[in-house]
Amino acid sequence: MNDDTRKMIYGTIVVFLLFLVFWLGFVYISACGFTLTCIQGAPLVVRTPVPTLIPVRHAQAQAQPGATAVEFNKCKVAATDLIAAWVSAGHTETEPFQFTDLTGQDCEGTFADIQPLFVENSLWFPGSLGCTSCHNADLTDRSAGLDLSSYEAISLGTRRVAxxxxxxxxxxxGGEWENSLLYEVLVNQGMTTQGHSPDVPPNEAILYAGQMVSEGEVTPTPTP
Structure with a gap:
């Protein structure tokens, strides 16, 4: 191998090494800049212009002095027992009535606890329609002339015309629960009167209504 050939080989190797060093340096500077910590290589954190999480101060996280937790004060009761207590107490719109829940606790309710039983869906059994889907102001033959959409309409009774x-x-x-038409439909017939589907067996609806009261807080029930 003559000197010219050797020079060409060595020159090629040197040029290749210089190119390799230059290329690695270019890549490093592009990614990290002229630093040894490579801060620019850290993932970019994208932030919104408005803070989405407001830091909570320690004082705000603490409960305020004198603050008390809201206590659940509803009574667990069967729907028919709740209606029975209301009917027996004179079935008024504004006066409270007393009843005993399933745990033996003295409780008090009003017509506001009764009305949802006639209006809300899926209350008596899953998928059931509210009573007012039939028993409304239209007073159709299927509804037996009974409107359950308001206290005034309920008080007017059944077998009415539009x-x-x-x-x-x-x-x-007459205030006697077991002699009432409500008792006949809800208890004796189990919600399967003519026009109601008997496909779903009647279940006693259990709900939370009214409020618990102590013996000294019971409101005297007015005489019907």
Missing amino acids: EATSPGTDIFG
Whole structure:
């Protein structure tokens, strides 16, 4: 091998090494800049212009002095027992009535606890329609002329005709629960009267209603 060939080989190796060093330096400087910590190589944190999480101060996280937790004060009761207590107490719109829940606790309720039983869906059993889906102001034949959409309409009773203001047949049994039409439909017939589907067996609906009261807080029930 002559000197010229050796020079060409060595020159090529040197040029290759210089190119390799230059290329690695270019890559490093592009990624990390002229630093040894390579801060620019850290992942970019994308932030919104407005802080989405506001730091909570320690003082704010502590409960305020004198603050008390809200206590659950509802009573667990069967729907028919709740209606029975309301009917037996005179079935008024504004006066409270007393009942005993399933745990033996003295409780007190009002018509505001009764109305959802006639209006809300899926209350008596899963998938059931509210009573007012049939028993409303239209007073169709299927509804037996009974409107359960308001206290005034309920008080007028059943067997009424549309737009009539005169009372129909009393559904409260004169305040005697077991003599009332409500008892006949809800208990004796188990919600499977004509026009109601008997496909779903009647289940006693259990709900939370009214409020617990101590013996000294019980409101005297007015005499019907």
